[in-house]
Amino acid sequence: MVWMTVFHFCFDLSHFGYWPQDFRADPFWTVQRTVIVSLFLFCAGLGQAIAWSRNVAWQRFWRRWAQIAFCALLVSAGSYLMFPNSFIHFGVLHGMAAMLVIVRCTAGWGAGLWLAGALALAAPWLGAWLLSGPAAAWAPAFNGGALNWLGVVTRKPFTEDYVPVLPWLGVMWWGIAAGQWALRHRAGWLVAGLPKAVRPLVLLGRWSLSYYMLHQPVLIGALLAVGWIVGR
Secondary structure, eight states: OHHHHHHHHHHHHHHTTSSOOOTTTOHHHHHHHHHHHHHHHHHHHHHHHHHHHTTOOHHHHHHHHHHHHHHHHHHHHHHHHHOTTSOOSBOHHHHHHHHHHHHHHTGGGTTHHHHHHHHHHHHHHHHHHHHHTTTGGGHHHHHSTTTGGGOOOSSOOSOSOBOOHHHHHHHHHHHHHHHHHHHHHOGGGGTOOOOGGGGGGHHHHHTHHHHHHHHHHHHHHHHHHHHHHHTO
16 A cells, blocks of 8 residues: 555656656556556455455445445546546456456355466466457457456557456456465464554555545645645
8 A cells, every 4th residue: 555655646746747757668667556456456365365264245245345346436537537538447446346256256266266367367468369360350349448348458448547357357366365275274374463663554454445545636636736836
C-alpha cells in the first residue's frame, strides 16, 4: 500500500507537469507497476486461502465482492472525468472482481492451483502467437473492447490501468495455492506478530479497499491545491 501510494504520487506529479516521466514505456515505472499489482493479487489469493479454510459463507463473500465491484465502477467514472480518451474500463478492481469469483470456485483444486496458475501466466503469450498467425482472423474481436478484458490480445488497449484476467488470474491462483500450503505446513507464518515499528501499517491492510479508493483523490486534491497556491 505504501509503495502504491508513492508510485501514484509520482504519477500525479508527472501528470500535473511537476516532474514529467514516461509511465507507459520507462521500465523503471512499468516494472514497479507490475510488481505492485502482483503483490495486490497474490495477497488477495492468500486471503481467499484463509477464508476457504475458515469456511467463510458465500453470503459474506458476495457482500465483499459487491463492494469491490461498486468501487470498480467508481474508478471507471472518476477516470473518465480525468482521462476521457483512456479511462479505466478494466483495471485492478475490475480484474479482482472477476478473478475472485473464479478463485473462490476453484479453491478446492489443491495442488492443481499451481499448474493452473502457470497456464494462466503463459496463456496471453500463446494467445498472442495464435492471433498473430493461425488465428489472425480472430484478432480484431479479441483486441476489441468486448473481449480485451480476457487478456488474449495482440495489442494492449489505450487505458490508464489494464489488469485483464489473463495472465493476472495466475498470480491470484498462486496466492491461494501458497496460502493453502502455508496453512498446512507453516501456519505460524500467517499469525506471527509484526515488529512494533510497522504495526500501524496493519490498518492499511484491514482497510485496503477504503484506502485504495481515497488515496488518489487526496493526493490529486493536494497537488491541485498546491498548484492553486503557487498560481500554476
